[in-house]
Amino acid sequence: MSVTAPSARARHFDLSVPVLGALGLLLCALVLLPLGWLAYYAFTDKAGDFTAGNFVTIFSNPAFLEPFLRTSAISVAVALASVAVAAPLAWLVARTDMPFRRWIRVLVTASFVTPPFLGAIAWEILAAPNAGLLNQLYQHLFGRGTYDNLFNIYTETGLVFVMACYAFPYVFVLLANAIERIPGDLEDASSILGGGRWVTLRRVVLPMTLPSLLAGALIAFLQAMTQFGAPAVLALPAGFHVITTKIWSLFQSPPQPQLAAAAALPLLLVTVLLLQAQRWLLGRRGYTVIGGKSGMARPIALGSWRWAAFAFALAVMALTMLLPYAALIKASFLRTASDPLTFEKFTLYNYQWIYSFPESRRAFFNTFSIGLMSATCGAALALVVASLAARRGFAGARVLAALATSPVAIPGIVLGVGLFLSYTRPPLVLYGTPWILLLAFVTIELPAAYQQLEAALLSLHPELEEASRIFGANRLKVLVQITAPLIATSVVATWCFIFIGAIRELSATIMLTTANTKLVSILIYDLNESGDLGLISVLGLVLLVVTFAVVGLANRVPGLRQGGGVRPVRY
Amino acid sequence: MLRFLKRFGILPVFVAALFLAPLSASRAAAPAPSPVTPALVAAATKEGSVTFYTSIDLQVAEALAKAFQDKYSGITVQVERSGAERIYQRITQEYDSKIHNVDVVDSSDAANLVDYKKNGWLAAYVPADVGKWPARQRDPDGFFASDRATLSVIGYNTKLIQPGDAPKSYADLLDPKWKDKIVKAHPSYSGNIMTATYELSKAPGLGWPYLQKLGQQQIMQVQSSTEPPKKLALGERPVMFDGNEYNALMLIDTQAPIAIVYPTEGTPLVSGAAGVMKDGPHPNAARLFINYLFSVEGQQLLVTTGELRSFNPGITEPAGRVPLSKIKVFTADPADQEKAVDDIKQKYSEYFGT
Numbered sequence: 001m002s003v004t005a006p007s008a009r010a011r012h013f014d015l016s017v018p019v020l021g022a023l024g025l026l027l028c029a030l031v032l033l034p035l036g037w038l039a040y041y042a043f044t045d046k047a048g049d050f051t052a053g054n055f056v057t058i059f060s061n062p063a064f065l066e067p068f069l070r071t072s073a074i075s076v077a078v079a080l081a082s083v084a085v086a087a088p089l090a091w092l093v094a095r096t097d098m099p100f101r102r103w104i105r106v107l108v109t110a111s112f113v114t115p116p117f118l119g120a121i122a123w124e125i126l127a128a129p130n131a132g133l134l135n136q137l138y139q140h141l142f143g144r145g146t147y148d149n150l151f152n153i154y155t156e157t158g159l160v161f162v163m164a165c166y167a168f169p170y171v172f173v174l175l176a177n178a179i180e181r182i183p184g185d186l187e188d189a190s191s192i193l194g195g196g197r198w199v200t201l202r203r204v205v206l207p208m209t210l211p212s213l214l215a216g217a218l219i220a221f222l223q224a225m226t227q228f229g230a231p232a233v234l235a236l237p238a239g240f241h242v243i244t245t246k247i248w249s250l251f252q253s254p255p256q257p258q259l260a261a262a263a264a265l266p267l268l269l270v271t272v273l274l275l276q277a278q279r280w281l282l283g284r285r286g287y288t289v290i291g292g293k294s295g296m297a298r299p300i301a302l303g304s305w306r307w308a309a310f311a312f313a314l315a316v317m318a319l320t321m322l323l324p325y326a327a328l329i330k331a332s333f334l335r336t337a338s339d340p341l342t343f344e345k346f347t348l349y350n351y352q353w354i355y356s357f358p359e360s361r362r363a364f365f366n367t368f369s370i371g372l373m374s375a376t377c378g379a380a381l382a383l384v385v386a387s388l389a390a391r392r393g394f395a396g397a398r399v400l401a402a403l404a405t406s407p408v409a410i411p412g413i414v415l416g417v418g419l420f421l422s423y424t425r426p427p428l429v430l431y432g433t434p435w436i437l438l439l440a441f442v443t444i445e446l447p448a449a450y451q452q453l454e455a456a457l458l459s460l461h462p463e464l465e466e467a468s469r470i471f472g473a474n475r476l477k478v479l480v481q482i483t484a485p486l487i488a489t490s491v492v493a494t495w496c497f498i499f500i501g502a503i504r505e506l507s508a509t510i511m512l513t514t515a516n517t518k519l520v521s522i523l524i525y526d527l528n529e530s531g532d533l534g535l536i537s538v539l540g541l542v543l544l545v546v547t548f549a550v551v552g553l554a555n556r557v558p559g560l561r562q563g564g565g566v567r568p569v570r571y
Numbered sequence: 572m573l574r575f576l577k578r579f580g581i582l583p584v585f586v587a588a589l590f591l592a593p594l595s596a597s598r599a600a601a602p603a604p605s606p607v608t609p610a611l612v613a614a615a616t617k618e619g620s621v622t623f624y625t626s627i628d629l630q631v632a633e634a635l636a637k638a639f640q641d642k643y644s645g646i647t648v649q650v651e652r653s654g655a656e657r658i659y660q661r662i663t664q665e666y667d668s669k670i671h672n673v674d675v676v677d678s679s680d681a682a683n684l685v686d687y688k689k690n691g692w693l694a695a696y697v698p699a700d701v702g703k704w705p706a707r708q709r710d711p712d713g714f715f716a717s718d719r720a721t722l723s724v725i726g727y728n729t730k731l732i733q734p735g736d737a738p739k740s741y742a743d744l745l746d747p748k749w750k751d752k753i754v755k756a757h758p759s760y761s762g763n764i765m766t767a768t769y770e771l772s773k774a775p776g777l778g779w780p781y782l783q784k785l786g787q788q789q790i791m792q793v794q795s796s797t798e799p800p801k802k803l804a805l806g807e808r809p810v811m812f813d814g815n816e817y818n819a820l821m822l823i824d825t826q827a828p829i830a831i832v833y834p835t836e837g838t839p840l841v842s843g844a845a846g847v848m849k850d851g852p853h854p855n856a857a858r859l860f861i862n863y864l865f866s867v868e869g870q871q872l873l874v875t876t877g878e879l880r881s882f883n884p885g886i887t888e889p890a891g892r893v894p895l896s897k898i899k900v901f902t903a904d905p906a907d908q909e910k911a912v913d914d915i916k917q918k919y920s921e922y923f924g925t
Contacts, residue, residue, distance in 0.1 A: 063920075128805075128807050129807075130806055130807050130808065130809075131802075131805040131806045131807035146731060147752075154791070236792055236793075236794070236925050237791050237792050237793060238791075238792075239789070239790070239792050239923065239924040239925055240924060240925070241924075241925060245925075249759070249920075249925075251660075252656065252657075252660060252759050252916075254913055254916075255660075335825060336801075336804045336805055336827060337805060338805040338806055338807070353630070357633060358647070358649070359649075359650065420664075424667070424668040429668070429669075431668045431670065432665070432668065432670045432672070514661070514665060514670065514672055515622060515624070515649060515651040515672055515673075516672065518651075526629075526652065526653055527629070529653075529654060529760065529793075529794040529795050529798070530628065530629065530794075530795040530797045530798055530801075531793065531795065531797065531798030531801035531802060532629070532630075532801070533801075533805075
């Protein structure tokens with residue numbers, strides 16, 4: 001980038017340009033370095049010579065094709081299921097007088113906090129075909145035989161179900177925010193012109209929220225496609241692979257990083273195309289909804305449907321939160337998770353064991369310190385990139401935006417290997433240190449963080465920033481003094497997103513931790529592989545409680561109460 | 572990274588040639604067993620900690636660490652437990668990145684130790700008690716020895732299956748009535764299962780044709796050999812094809828409804844091995860710890876708390892356990908097994924799907 005400042009303006013040298021330039025370079029290093037190694041490996045053979053043979057293997061060997069097709073089908077199903085649940089729920093929470101809607105919103109956020117691998121393990125306790133609590137209950141209530149089961153979580157349907165449980169909050173959060181941002185005067189206008197409730201919903205609310213709906217579906221799809229945790233817990237016992245577990249298996253000895261890299265590139269391609277399609281769709285319409293003037297919307301009265309709506313919301317919460325947490329709590333007090341919780345069987349053994357286990361304290365310390373650092377660095381980076389891209393005030397903005405969103409397509413495990421290859425050699429040997437995990441988490445969470453902040457910025461009319469620029473503030477000052485405060489809620493939400501994301505992350509972590517940088521997620525995964533459900537339950541519950549506490553604190557930062565920061569000014 | 576990537580290429584041959592020549596010359600010069608001296612304790616205490624990579628069940632490994640810490644206050648044991656093949660992968664990765672984190676390594680796949688020895692990563696060190704070990708259970712050059720043994724057994728849930736209906740042999744498990752009823756661990760994760768699979772693949776009348784048929788039984792695939800007994804206890808599956816005898820015995824000690832079957836064809840005996848890393852960060856604490864691991868005290872803990880089998884003649888067998896001498900066993904030579912590892916992983920994923 002080159003800036004040719006006229007001599008008259010030299011005195012007002014814009015410090016923001018070098019700062020932003022440096023961040024651009026950092027982004028390149030974060031994303032391009034591991035991607036570069038990935039590409040290098042995808043197109044070389046074991047001797048380091050150029051070859052396309054890896055791709056021939058990937059697209060001709062059924063051992064790879066099957067996981068590819070299966071993953072596609074599963075991801076589409078997860079996206080559809082997530083939208084089907086999240087869309088009505090978001091509307092009910094954001095726009096109607098459904099009872100306890102605030103609580104439902106808190107609970108959805110909570111189910112977003114749950115790491116998918118933990119949710120998958122909880123659902124194992126609930127719906128394993130023979131020992132699952134729900135199946136036991138069914139057999140007991142209906143007098144069925146021992147092997148006569150209602151649910152089998154170790155199936156593709158079971159996997160879709162569990163992944164949708166922990167992907168739908170992404171769609172929900174995006175949609176609920178979008179619906180809330182629709183100015184009431186637009187709906188009033190619809191009513192005045194004679195549009196009924198459903199016409200308004202269809203002609204105003206739906207088109208206004210369509211971008212968020214698509215973005216949400218896309219994120220759910222990508223989450224499902226690139227997720228490792230839940231498939232590792234549920235698919236392997238069922239005897240099938242999805243693409244992430246297949247790639248992971250290629251890193252077991254004898255390692256085949258060339259094939260793994262080649263298997264990862266199609267995922268990258270699919271995602272880039274999808275993101276481009278989304279950008280194209282959104283780019284054709286203006287969605288500026290927060291300007292200097294607009295009005296609050298009034299909740300829609302559901303009448304006699306209120307309690308039906310609440311029952312629906314409660315059912316969703318039961319499946320994603322209440323039942324799994326109850327199962328974890330129950331299992332934490334038993335030596336054998338499927339035993340009935342009686343006075344006789346009740347034990348604090350698991351709690352005592354975890355308490356006296358030195359690794360668990362170390363893992364908790366590592367997890368939270370790295371999580372806090374990742375959230376802070378990641379939110380700052382995403383804000384800068386998003387403000388550059390959204391305002392096009394910078395020559396390479398589109399490139400930066402593409403760079404920031406590209407990691408979404410890299411399965412964590414492959415990014416883990418990319419980072420492993422990049423940072424196990426001079427000049428920067430970071431393997432074995434917490435820094436490599438920080439890099440991984442910031443890179444992995446950057447796309448979601450970026451998209452969230454970009455969406456917030458796109459709905460913020462540039463007139464406010466332009467005013468500041470006119471009064472002489474440079475870009476950085478505008479970002480800090482005008483833009484950031486205006487989208488403060490989104491920034492805090494993004495911070496929480498990254499923090500939670502770092503806590504939930506498993507697939508890159510698995511490649512990057514050593515004994516000295518062990519995280520709780522790895523500890524839980526290790527214990528799952530040896531079948532210690534009681535110990536996992538204790539670890540998982542502690543992780544959840546501490547995470548809720550951190551997120552709760554973040555939301556109580558003065559002046560940033562949920563929703564308070566972005567409420568349009570009343571005119 | 573290079574060796575890690577090329578471990579199964581031409582490099583091992585080269586490395587083996589490089590190391591085996593001097594090793595075979597020094598065969599007679601295996602170091603004499605070293606007792607624990609006050610000087611060793613003092614030096615170990617000064618180092619303050621020891622890192623132990625192991626595939627022993629986590630709760631057993633932690634009990635061992637705690638007993639050591641109680642005896643030698645001032646030295647903490649950091650336990651890194653995972654499946655043997657996962658530990659192997661981790662150590663190879665770390666050493667290729669010049670990260671020397673591990674002091675003492677234990678693996679239920681003794682072939683891993685053969686490989687570390689070939690790479691020149693192990694120190695020749697014979698703990699005092701290993702002098703009493705049977706010759707077949709110790710490395711002739713003094714780099715490692717069997718620190719434990721267990722059997723990979725068949726088992727069943729006694730609430731779900733009456734003893735009369737229980738399988739007696741591997742052949743029984745091919746009966747269609749066991750379809751969808753069997754849980755089984757994975758050789759790409761577990762060293763025990765790797766060894767057991769190697770032994771079964773060599774067993775007369777069984778071999779790969781048998782395992783291929785077993786792959787049609789819609790088994791539930793878990794990872795660690797510590798897990799199938801736990802799945803039996805849950806009642807998730809009524810039968811386990813393989814899994815650690817020691818975990819099954821430990822669960823039976825807690826009244827879990829499990830019974831063990833030593834199959835009529837023979838039961839795979841799996842000897843785990845342990846050694847000291849040459850470039851570990853705490854060489855003295857490592858030597859003190861491995862001495863404790865092989866001592867009567869350490870071995871008795873593995874046998875009593877962990878229900879493992881031991882080669883230390885000084886230990887007392889728990890009452891009521893079937894003595895090893897009464898069980899027909901399959902055994903493996905770690906060096907031969909090391910050559911078959913890749914083939915086993917490939918065939919297994921072909922026949923069992925993961």
